[in-house]
Amino acid sequence: MNNCPIEKISMNENAIHLALNIISGKWRLKILWEIYTNKVIRFNQLQKNLDGISNLMLTRCLKELLEYKLVDRKQFNEVPPHVEYSLTDLGMSLCPILRSLEKFGYDVINQTRNN
Template sequence: MKNYYDDCPLAYALNIIGGKWRMLILYHLMGGGLRYNQLKKKLCGITNIMLTRSLRELEEYGLVKRIQHSEIPPHVEYFITEHAEKLVPTLMVIAEWGKEQRLLEKGE
């Protein structure tokens, strides 16, 4: 059975990166790897459950990779993948647009 995502590539893309947190996670990982708690601090208001779920989903889509370090104490870092690097220019344009909108709303 054919669905909407088959005919609309934008809908398909938004299904993968849409939602409240996924693009923000990718945006913050653009600068390099972050540990879970570092990322959580950058995402004001996200719950542990939502961050964990979002990271797992982004990992399943091949946009985030999780690297577990066996040091003492052990820790995990998250990075964007080469596949996700293709989104960086788009995320930067969206961020710039958001900055402009904020200035317009403030009347500057």
């Protein structure tokens, strides 16, 4: 049975709920994943790839992800000027967690389907 160290029994719910809050929500997960799979991506391309997201919503979500230090923003003052987004190391550290959540979700689907 896959086990966690019992002696460290305490669990910081606030930290877990913060993490859940960051990942939940309709768009943040999609945005993080889109930036991740493109490594570096511009705002317009991001909006194009995210079917149905408004300019305002994408701007707001990016602002939140920047504040959480999950996303990096680079401004290029060329002609025309543009901005590129990429994941920070902290943002990248989310990737294996998403994989484990994905696998857990699959396992639940399979187990509940078999009965």
